[in-house]
Amino acid sequence: MKAWRQHWDHQLYKALEHQYQMGLEALNENLPEISIDLTFKQGRLQFKPPYEEIRAKYYRDMKRFISIPNQFRGLSEPGAEPIFSVMPERNANGFITVFSKAEDLFRRLSAVMDRFQEWVVLGQVDVDALIEKNLHDVFDWEKNFKALKVKGKDVERLPRGDKVRLRRSRGVKTRRGRHRKKMGGPGPDRSGNAPGVIKIDCLTINCSPVKAVIDDLIQKLFDSLLISLKKSIQAFSDYLRPSPNL
Numbered sequence: 245m246k247a248w249r250q251h252w253d254h255q256l257y258k259a260l261e262h263q264y265q266m267g268l269e270a271l272n273e274n275l276p277e278i279s280i281d282l283t284f285k286q287g288r289l290q291f292k293p294p295y296e297e298i299r300a301k302y303y304r305d306m307k308r309f310i311s312i313p314n315q316f317r318g319l320s321e322p323g324a325e326p327i328f329s330v331m332p333e334r335n336a337n338g339f340i341t342v343f344s345k346a347e348d349l350f351r352r353l354s355a356v357m358d359r360f361q362e363w364v365v366l367g368q369v370d371v372d373a374l375i376e377k378n379l380h381d382v383f384d385w386e387k388n389f390k391a392l393k394v395k396g397k398d399v400e401r402l403p404r405g406d407k408v409r410l411r412r413s414r415g416v417k418t419r420r421g422r423h424r425k426k427m428g429g430p431g432p433d434r435s436g437n438a439p440g441v442i443k444i445d446c447l448t449i450n451c452s453p454v455k456a457v458i459d460d461l462i463q464k465l466f467d468s469l470l471i472s473l474k475k476s477i478q479a480f481s482d483y484l485r486p487s488p489n490l
C-alpha cells in the first residue's frame with residue numbers, strides 16, 4: 245500500500261508541477277482581479293485604493309500562489325513527509341520571471357497615471373488669475389479658444405474613447421459670425437467595452453472619475469474665457485460710450 249501511495253504521489257507531483265510552472269509563467273494575468281479607481285483629489289492624481297495597498301495585495305496573492313504546494317498532502321499517510329513541499333524550491337528560477345513581471349506590471353500602472361498628468365494641470369492653478377494676467381486683446385482670446393477646441397479633440401487620446409465634445413453656446417458668436425461652442429460630455433464607447441476602463445493583466449483601472457474631472461476642468465476654462473471676454477467687451481464699450489457731461 246505504501247508503494248502504491250508513493251507511486252500516485254509522484255504522478256500527482258508531476259501533474260501539479262506542470263500546472264505550477266504554467267501558473268508561475270502567467271501569474272500576473274491569473275491572480276484575482278484588483279479593481280482600481282483613478283481619481284483627482286486635493287490637487288493631485290490618486291489611485292483608490294492607494295498604490296501601496298494595491299502593491300501589497302498583489303504580492304500577498306502572489307505569495308499565496310507560490311506556497312500552494314506546501315498545502316497539498318496528496319496520498320501521504322498522516323505524519324509522513326509530503327513530497328510536494330520541495331516544489332517551490334525546485335522551481336525557484338521561475339520566481340525571477342514572476343517578480344520581473346510584477347515590477348513591469350506596476351510600471352505600467354504608474355504609466356496610466358502619467359498619461360493623465362497633463363490633463364489635470366488646470367485643477368492645480370488659478371485659471372481666472374492667469375486669464376486676467378495674460379489675455380489683453382481679441383487675438384489672445386481667439387488663440388485660446390482655438391487651443392481649447394484642439395485640446396477637446398486631443399482628449400480622444402485618452403483610454404477607451406470617452407470624449408470631451410463641444411456643446412453649442414447660444415447667442416455667442418466670434419467676430420466672423422460663427423458660434424462658439426461649449427464643452428460637452430463623453431460620447432458612446434464603440435469598442436463594446438466598459439468606457440473609461442484600462443485592463444492591465446489582473447488590474448482593472450476605472451478612469452471615469454478622473455475623466456469626469458477633466459471634462460469639468462475644460463468646461464470651466466471655457467466658461468472663464470467667455471466671461472472674461474464679455475467683461476473685456478463691456479469695458480471697451482463703456483470706454484467708447486460718450487460721457488453725458490460732454
